[in-house]
Amino acid sequence: MYIFIRMGVNDVYGDAVIVFELMMLVTSVCALLVSGWLWLQARRRSSLQALSGFGVMMALWCAGHVAILQGWERLGILLILANPLMPTFFLHFATRFVYPGRGRAPGWLQWLSRHVAALYAIGAAVILISWIGPGGRTVPLGSFEAFFVFQGLGWFNIAYTVAIGILAHLVLVWGLSVHKGNLRRSIVAMFAAGGWGLLLATSFIFPSLGIDWYPYPMLLLPSYVVLLVYGVVRYQILEANTFAREALPWLVLALVLLGVMALVRAFATTLGLDELSAVPLAKLWLSGLIAVAAALLLRRPLNSLSGQLIYPGVRLNEALLERWLNRLKSAGSWDALQRLASELITRQMGQPVRIQLQQEGEPVPPAREGALGILCQHRARGWRFRLEGWDDLKPGARLTGEVFGSLLATSCGLLERSLQLAEAERRRLASEHLVELGSLSAVMAHELRNPLNVISMATADLPAERRALIQAQLKRADRQISDLLLYSGRMELQPQPVDLGGLLGSLEPLFDWQQTGFETDLPAGLQLRADPHRLQQVFTNLIDNALSFVRNQPGSLIRIDADDSGRHIRIHNNGPAIEPSLHDSLFQPYVSRRAGGSGLGLAIVRRIMDAHGGSVRLRTDLGWPVTFELVFPEGAGT
Template sequence: MNWIIAFELMMLVTSGCALLVSGWLLLQARKRRSLQALAGFGLMMALWCAGHIAIQQGWHLAGVLLILANPLMPTFFLHFALRFVRPQQSRAPAWLLWLSQHIVAIYSASVAVILLSWDGPGGTVVALGPFSDFFVFRGLGWVNIAYTVVVGVLAHLVLVWGLSVHRGNLRRSIVAMFGAGAWGLLLATSFIFPSLGFDWYPYPMLLLPSYVVLLVYGVVRYQILEANDFAKRTLPWLVLMLVLLGVMALLGALSAHFGLVQLAAVPLWQLWLCALLAVAVALSLRGPLTTLSGLLIYPGMRLDESLLERWLNQLKQEESWQGLQARAVELISAQVRQRVHIQLQHEGAGLPLYCEGELSILCQHQARGWRFRLQGWEDLKPGLRLTGEVFGSLLSTSCGLLERSLQLAEAERRRLASEHLVELGSLSAVMAHELRNPLNVISMATADLPAERRSLIQGQLARADRQISDLLLYSGRLELHRQPVLLPAMVDSMAGLFDWQQTRFDSDIPAGLLLTADPHRLQQVFTNLIENALSFVRNQPGSLIRIDCDATGRLIRIHNNGPAIDAALHATLFHPFVSRRAGGSGLGLAIVRRIMDAHGGSVSLREDLGWPVTFELNFPEEAAA
């Protein structure tokens, strides 16, 4: 009697699982039409199991009709397989295209076989082992079962073709279907044995609920992520149920040995039923009890997944540190119902400030990423402190995302600026070359002018030519021709190139000092620095320009005792088009820096050497070797 109840219970569970899964698949079928046919398969599985239950309850006619309707089960699965593998006209074989085009005819044939087996008759009810009523095939019922097998084979042939042409998740789903199909075939085989004359109890049919679940999960796990989340939550409860069933069976077997005679007299199926009811009650109370325990342990906390998702989305939308800070203050202050200060210590930010008695969340960038710390939360309720911890974690994540976003934006800005400078340099070089042609024409046109006017125009033309030369030098490509340069000789030879106008020039460079550099570019550096100094000290009483170097010969300094440079100009002094003298092109110091950079050195302004203005040239070690 116990095994009969177990059989009915498993058929009931299978039917219930199949109905639930079919309903869920119909909801999902709005996005994936192939799941409609799979839902039909689940519905027919539920009706097939209901037929066995009806026979056990004495409703023989209804049970036989439901079981003989089983050709529709593989027909629905064939329809699903055709939609799932998506055969295309150019790739699919002829037989597969024929099945796709005549699926309605296959449904009609299935209905015809069902009607034929109903009229046959196709089956009857006999006694089998502990069963007083069990279904077996008779007469045209064998046509019914043969047709069912043929359609099932066709469905799996469709899947075999899909396995050969698809890759990725579709292929994985097909492999999972084959595994579930093999398991279902093993379980259903025991249903056929009584029809063949074997008086065996169909033990494998007790595991039919697993077939429905495995088949559907194998299909959708790679297509619908919600199914994996549901399976993750359900699996622990299934394991718990199996453990409880095993414990109940062990308890029933050992209870007599411990003197628990009344417990030993309880049928095993009743113990199992109690265990299943206990699991069902625990599952139904899980949500309310979790909420209640949260309220008891963390009073005042009002966190859920939707709130956390809203927080994260709003924080991720901010595109600046100020915006992120303001948004964070708004969100957490509204949640805890009091003012919370947010301090973001990112690169370039000052040290955090904390006032005693204030609620604060400090996010800092550390070696291993962003970390947060709560300040002033010690006296709050546990629920509010947990709220602060959760929000701080989300805020740290948002800080990291914003930092990476700003870095990418800055890199893109620099790339565009670099491209713009390249274009500007090319344009400047072209314009400078083009300007020299009309200047030459103007110069030749002054030949017949009076000497005074010709001298004035020639001076301005020379000035324009120098500016064009500077523009070409700055915008063009620097190619260095390095060679040993005797620096004292070069400096002395340049002394006659300038109009000193009562300015004393002094050079204190050791005799024999050699620099490995491009002599033409090096002379351009000294020319620009001396001309720049002369523009401020020329015709001034006691004016002096001095050149010296340190003991290593790597640091060359050009001093002058003219007016000090305004501190506001220090940051941009070596930028192009920054000039502090009338008539200057604004490229002299920028050219000096570019030439020094090309040599692997640098140029800087010094005001700590006892002179109002000193420009220091720093050459690399190999240049002074």
């Protein structure tokens, strides 16, 4: 505000002086704000305390120039001559940053680390000497009524300041040679910012050397403070990057606004705006900066107010969204994710919300009339959500559903990738295990079949009834050995088009159906690209497994059908349902529900389907007590 008063009552100062004074004020304010933030962050990295002190001294140095322009010349000279503490703080920071007091370091660096207090004392002595000296005075410079220049002991002051600055950068050079990663990147950023600062501050010395030149580079000093601190902390404190991302658009907006104001003022006379052309450019720039600052301060309150006006009653905030996402990411299965999502959105909405997760290829579940629901579907480009029953709700409630649906779709993608990685790891371990098991099985099969053959031959003279009993058990043992070899052996496929209807027709005479019905419902001419021998083993195992539970049961039935694509083939039977406790372990080896089973039938089915790039799973939601669904990869069914 006082700059407006000065521009109104003292026209001796031109625009250039006002701009210089404004930039010094901006630099001082920026340095103080950054220093305060660094001090708060210093509990994470103690070296930031020294960098905070550097920022304070930078603010006082710029305030000294403002004081001189305000007529407080003695105070301004004292503040400017206090500049030796600025590089001393930076030297302290650089020492702590590259050498926190442990590990190997040169003797001179260890000495600096131990005697930082002595450096501050020497710097204070230099300041005191230059104050008494005297070390500086003010002289007219162009449009400036007074500008600081060094004299007498002031040259010792500036020489000491430069020497300490060089020493600080030597410390950084050593750090650059020993450190890697983010620490090294921070040091490189310090060098870049230091070079920029040296370029900007050089013009400050010109008047002391008798060069009558306006210090244009000093107008950019605010950028030096920001770039130095940001370059240091951006690799150490992630919040700095978040702040920079939010602040950069506003900085660009301010620069564009200043440029537009200067352009409009230049052509004001041409446009017939004579009153605007008479307004000093500094006044226009200051007004624009105040407008940008006011907009920045009011941005969050206005966003909150507009959100409440447009979406009344909505209670969404960053903390809630983060809590939702963390809870959803904690789910380890599709059922857990569906249950957890329903609980979260139901609690938020105050009424039941049904969550449906639809994998690719699954039928779309019907929507319930009048019920709220979120359907999350897997598509070619990832997971997408759809709101069901939300059309008549208020915009705020619908916004809540859309935000939650978006988080749910993201969580579905994360869970899918997590499960895929877990499955890939399981297959890798299983493959390693099967290699070992295959070698062992081949040896054991040879060793076991020899005595079994001897036993079989020894039963020739036994009574028929006893011989039949022993032969049945020998066949059972041989079948188990065959299953073990099949499960543990190498799975080499020879895929070719297979007529599924013809394959099932050829298998039908091989089974003892014992009054069990058998029917198929397949698309006409359905062919699968698969290994016919392995595919026959899959259906043989599944049909044999089903028959063991439905033979001689009234109305027993086995039915095989497929969808139009031929990729989803289902084997149903109306035998007893499988106990829920067995669902998770059903396809693991040596898990069997029937007496006399090897416990490898379903495990072999899964291994064959895995080799084809497909899968097998138990379904209990299709109206049959037991359904095994074979899912083949895309392009397998024609």
